[in-house]
Amino acid sequence: MSKEEPTVVAEASSPSLANRLATIDPTFLIWPPTVGPSPTTLPTINQAPVESTPSGLDQLPQPEPVTHIVRPGDNLFRISLAYGITVEAIMQANRLADEGLIYTGQALLIPTDTAVSSVINQNLGAEITPPTATPIPITETPAPPTETPLPPTETPTPAPPVLTTVNGIPMESILLMPTNVQENARAIFTVGQALGRNPRAFSKVGDSTIENPHFLARFDEGPYNLGEYAYLQGAIDHFAGSHSRQGLAVRRGNHSWTVTDPMWADKSICQPNETPIACEIRVHNPSILIIRLGSNDRGVPSGFEHNLRQVVQVAIDSGVIPVLGTKPDRFEGSNINNDIIRQVAIDFQVPLWDYDLLAGTIPGRGLDVDAVHLTTFYAHDYTSPTAYQRGHGVHNLTALMVLDTIWKEIIQGSGE
Incomplete structure (x- = not known):
């Protein structure tokens, strides 16, 4: 694992999305900030002003x-x-x-x-007085003729509740995707569909922490037991073939800068001067990109931020929804890389998979003896309590929950 990275990285050269999509309705293009220019904010809906009436609130404590x-x-x-x-x-x-x-x-x-x-x-409630009811005289109504009773009908068995928490952490904290992020993700997805992206495919960008066979691969290959999370089978089926694909942008020792450097691309598959991330998008044609970087980036936080923003921008320009994931380790000596990841997600208005929060619920943060890689969970049996005490057990489950949510909220919500 490399411990150093350069501070300056050449940005990937690619035509702007607007030039390649002149025929697309510009309302689809809700672009977040790039490395240089200021971000473009999402359009807002203008609402007519509402006249206020005195309410006596000035008298409230x-x-x-x-x-x-x-x-x-x-x-x-x-x-x-x-x-x-x-x-x-x-x-x-x-x-x-x-x-x-x-x-x-x-x-x-x-x-x-x-x-x-x-x-x-409390104050308004004290001022509301219910209307006085007017008594109505009671009159006797003759009983209707007796009807032949109908046979009892079967009561349908209620569906089991959907479990959306892991180790007590709710889904809305595992995946941060508020309304503005959902709207932006739909816009990116719509552009991607115009470019021919596959709504049933996702790709990965990262280092050895998401290498095969430990990250998601078992959901293609089996066996596994989802237990109370059986509702996630739909996402497994929808993205079949992507779970076990390591891809061209996952590599042991990857830094944030290597995934945007053509020197690190697979020369047998990638085109001349094509970066690993651009090559993976071209070859696999995904609609979602899971980004797990930062474990090998230490010493130059500004360089990591610059490179990460470049990765996110490449995904957006390609019509691919970037999903930024935080990491459980503290290899850089602090938690600054996770802080950068969270801020980039906010600035670009893209989904954030906050695995770092979940790591705090696992013994040893779910880290192996090297304090970087995750503890393994070969069984993939989520009826076992051990699944929730191992790094890869929680890592895989929550990654699948993230894919399931984006599939249902963004992809299906866009008519696919």
Whole structure:
């Protein structure tokens, strides 16, 4: 595993998406920021202004400050999303010098007006008086003639509940895909369909942490037992053939810069001057790209960020939905690479698979003795408690849940 990376990487040269898709409705092209220019924001729906009427709210008592008790797995980034404020606002309100210096059980002051809603509800509720009911005289109605009773009908057996949590972490925390990200992902998918992308294929970009045979391959090859997650079989069937494909952009020792460098492309398959990621998109023609990079990038965070943004931009320009995954290790000596991954996902408005959060629920963060690769789970039996205590067990299950959600929310939602 290489430990160094250059700070400057030549960006992949490719024609802009707009030039290649002049006939596509421009409303499809909701592009996030590139390495240089400022991001283009998503279009918003203009709404007619609503006239306000005096409500006497000025007379209401001021809301009490909101306090958040830090729970296992919390970080300032996730807390800020939950309350709709910035990390900087929380740090300033609590006089925090470092966003990583929070601990379980800590009480954080949240500078928000969310407490107003409860005060408003209490005051408004006190002012509402139900109308007085007018008594209606009771009259006797003759009983209808007795009918022949119908035979009892069978009550349908209710469907078993769908389990969408893993180790107590809900799906909305495993995959961060709010409304604006869903809209952008649909726009990218629509462009990809115009380019002929395969809605039944996904590709992978990364290093040895997602090499075969440990990452997803068993869902093509079997055997496996999904247990309470049997509803994920639909995603396995839909993306059949992609689970066991390692592809041309996964390689042991990959850095963020090697996947965009033609020197590292497979010369027997890839075209001259074609990068590994561009080659994989051309050959496999996916609609989704799972990106798991950062475990080999240390020493130059700005270089990692530059390269990661380039990877995401190549995917978007190709009409492929990029899914950024966080990593469980701390190979770079801190957690800055995960912070960069999360910020890039926000800036480009693309889905974030936050595996780092799940790693905190597994003994040893689900890492093997080298503190980078994941502990194996050969059985792939999700009726076994061991599945949820092994790195690859949780890694594979949540990756499949991410694919299932994007398939149902984005691909099926786009009419495919």
